[in-house]
Amino acid sequence: MRIAIIGCGNMGGAIARGLAADKEFSSHNTITVANRSQEKLTRIQAEFPDLSTTTSNVTAAGDADIVILAVKPWLIETVAAEIKPVLTARTVIVSVAANIFTDALAAIFTFPEGHCPVFYVIPNTAASIAESMTAIAEKGATEAQRNFIVDMFNRLGSAMILEERLMPAAMILGSCGTAFAMRYVRAAMEAGVELGLYPAQARHIVAQTLKGAAELLLSGTSHPEEEVDKVTTPGGITIKGLNRMEACGFSHAVIEGHKACR
Template sequence: MRIAIIGAGNMGGAIARGLIKGTLFAPQDITCTAKSAATTQRLSQLLPGVKILTDNRDAVADADFVIISVKPWLMESILDELSPVLDFSRQVVISVAAGIPFETLCSYLHVEQSVPTLFRVIPNTAVEVLSSMTFIASHNASQEQCEMVERIFAQLGHVIMIDEPHMASATILASCGIAFAMRYIRAAAEAGVELGFSPAMSHKIVEYTVKGAAELLLQSGNHPEVEIDKVTTPYGITIKGLNAMENEGFTSAVINGLKACIK
């Protein structure tokens, strides 16, 4: 089983690095494309054993799965280039570009008779450390194909299969959401410096605290408020801090920030 990644930039490169760390693909089963010889050389060092090409058509020739990981505004030209050489009877096309629905992808592929098997996949940047929250939607795919694509991205973190209408909301919660979580980490770490820790120590404390909070919820299945109640005591410093954050609009700021992404 072979896979081609068209566009080994930030996300495509992270997917490739994640797949190398997994067990489903050997490096020699992965092909990536880059725009220039200089980028090809750099990727060869970052992705040992992976075939790096500059020709997109050559890259997809032997692939069973073709991941298109380019900026949305480049998707039409890339699919127009690949359409004549793609074999929809055996190849599965996976789009990682946000905001482009299946109907538009089909038009870019100039589909006339054969209906392609397509997937839209929304990972986040934690894919590189095998901790992505990834959403997948399918079009004209068999159960076996859905399970295979799910297996591929399960190598890179947690996967949820959803219907296409939910993709925009999923992008906000997971792909944008990782930046929002990091903004909290940055703010808390800055407070840690005011509280007397070095910047490096403060960041480490906050990062492990957030990681622990997430693991606690994932493993217990509890609502966050259940765990919050365990650390808030009468007259305690935790409830004072929580109330001060709410007085500054913490919850409403988070909700409004997420909702602003979809306007």
């Protein structure tokens, strides 16, 4: 497949890096990255010399079987108007633009013979290291196209096809969630430094502990509270810490923060 990624910012760059680093994928597919300005293209090209790069969206899209749109949501219509003359109704469109749903994408990418197969996809920036959580909704795709796109995002971490009505919730948990997790890490690091650790030590301990906690859940089916039970000795220090966090509004803050993203 020939894949064009339009927009080489946080998200487009993460997808391009993740796919380029997958030797099996990149040896069977060609990836071209387009960006408005040259600087990010020069950087990614230095990291992955096999990638093609261009400042022309038309050049990238004209050759592509799959076009991944990774520009800001308000630029989707402008970029679409620019590249539509070189697309056909068979071009697979994958948009990562937040809150631009498949009906809107299908309407934008309509040709006399029908609309393109369209995917509304919400990955996160860990795509660059093949650890993204990616939610996918789709309209008009064949089973083969759906399988290809799901496989592509599974290579970048873990992908899940969802009913489109669930995409906003998935975006809050899976995409905004990166920032929420980082803020937890920052707070725990600050506590660690107050407790005497150097920041780099605290950063490593917190990040590895979070990774281990996540792996405990991903490798099995336990509820988080079962894992909490294993860590909380009666009368011990962990339960004291948890109870103080709850008294300070930890769970309430997390739930309200997620709901505020709606």
